[in-house]
Amino acid sequence: MINMKKKFSSFEIGSFISTTIFDDLTLSPNTRKIDKKIGNLISQVIKNKEFAGKSSESILLRTPQTSVLVIGLGNKKCLSNDKLRDASAKASITAKNLKAKSFVFNHDILDMTNDHVEAVVQGSELGLYNFNIYKSNKKDFRPSTMNIIIKNKTKTSLTKSIKNGEIIANAMMLSRDISNLPSKDCTPLQLASRAKKISSNRPIKTTIFNTTKLKKLGFGGLLGVASGSQQPPCFIIMEYNGGKRGEKPVVFVGKTITFDTGGISIKPSPSMDEMKHDKSGGATVMALIQAVADLKLPVNVIGLMPATENMPSGSAYKPGDVITFYNKKTAEILNTDAEGRVILADALSYAQNYKPKMIIDFATLTGACIIALGTAVSGLLGNDKKIIDSLFESGERTGEKVWELPLTKDYKKLIQSDIADIKNIGGRGAGTITAAAFLSHFVGDYPWAHLDIAGTAWTQEGTPKKSYIKKGATGVGVLLSIDFLRNL
Secondary structure, three states, rough: OOOOEEEEEOOOOEEEEEEEEOOOOOOHHHHHHHHOOOOHHHHHHHOOOOOOOOOOEEEEOOOOOOEEEEEEEOOOOOOOOHHHHHHHHHHHHHHHOOOOOOOOEEEEOOOOOHHHHHHHHHHHHHHOOOOOOOOOOOOOOOOOOEEEEEOOOOOOHHHHHHHHHHHHHHHHHHHHHHOOOHHHOHHHHHHHHHHHHHHHHOOEEEEEEEEHHHHHHHHHHHHHOOOOOOOOEEEEEEEEEEOOOOOOEEEEEEEEEEEOOOOOOOOOOOOOHHHHHHHHHHHHHHHHHHHHHHHHOOEEEEEEEEEEEEOOOOOOOOOOOEEOOOOOOOEEEOOOOOOOHHHHHHHHHHHHHHHHOOOEEEEEOHHHHHHHHHHOEEEEEEEOOOHHHHHHHHHHHHHEEEEEOOOOOOHHHHOOOOOEEOOOOOOOHHHHHHHHHHHHHHHOOOOEEEEEEOOOEEOOOOOOOOOOOOEEEEEHHHHHHHHHHHOO
């Protein structure tokens, strides 16, 4: 929830101020004034080589009059939205720790773009993110005002970017909240209620398919995975029409497993608690639809979220079962822990009803993606090079990096079944690719991209250290998708 006021301000040194420096160590006009005010301490730490202006480097200088956080941004030619997002997060976190009711973020060394302002606003909020709803003491000091000082002479055109930055940060925090919730408080039907609440005061149409409707439509994948759980599944549809009437929509699909035990092919117990994050794809899509509506983007966007638990029981689907999907294709189930692709199959098939411009799905799909790419980038596969390239460029601009993996006919042969059309696993090798090969059977001829966010949806070993990313869910995919839609 956004409750810190942000505004452009004239230069003033208060009880706490942060300022940015590149690695050439040139002090901006305002930084020189700050330096003079605190007895040339900034110059001194630079001279003593205690501060080099490297990216993500910071040093807090304290005097009786004021505290100054000096933040490094690295090479001036390599300034990015992500570096500014991280820098402003450092500033807001420090303000919180110092219990400063207001603080200054000074960046007067270069003119700022709208994207830069949005990133600064996002970082300031995401740095203060705290999932504390289960803490008995929820008191959490937050600064009330952030004064942003920039070099630009004209700021009018940038003012809207403050609001837009808040909208995007709010969506990312929504995604994090949903992903972080334990399954008992985020069942499929509870998630459907949240979608309806989001829609209630926005131009979003939300439709929920219950078990009866799913059976009537033939959602064999979603119903199969849900068969072991006492929690009924549902299919959440959120539609936003901000584009021209009749314009083909972009359809986003999010894997929404509210808890994944692996089913009959049960997972080992260590770290199984993290499987509350297996709904992160759906969390991203729900948050994205909210943000697109709040930003009033001139596009038609649809979000599809197949939601269920994956549990073992006497009624659970089993290895060896054959499932018939919405598009009438059949799959032999060899591993019930490869359930994400099984529920996505129905959703991707249903997406074709909208005759979409393209389909993009987000899924915490395979541990193999972490083996291949680690936890710094998301896996990217698909059937349309233009979409793949555009998503890669959005990843570079936003810091939510992606990397393409091949998806050729050779891999598709690995999921051929002896008794059904396909099987839901393809052996030990290339697990991320064979999972995408499975999904490719359900998108028809429509342009499609698949993002495997198994390594990036929540913090794990190797997650890049960024001040705006807290332990737990990251909200990955929201920034990427908004940038992608803005650049269509």
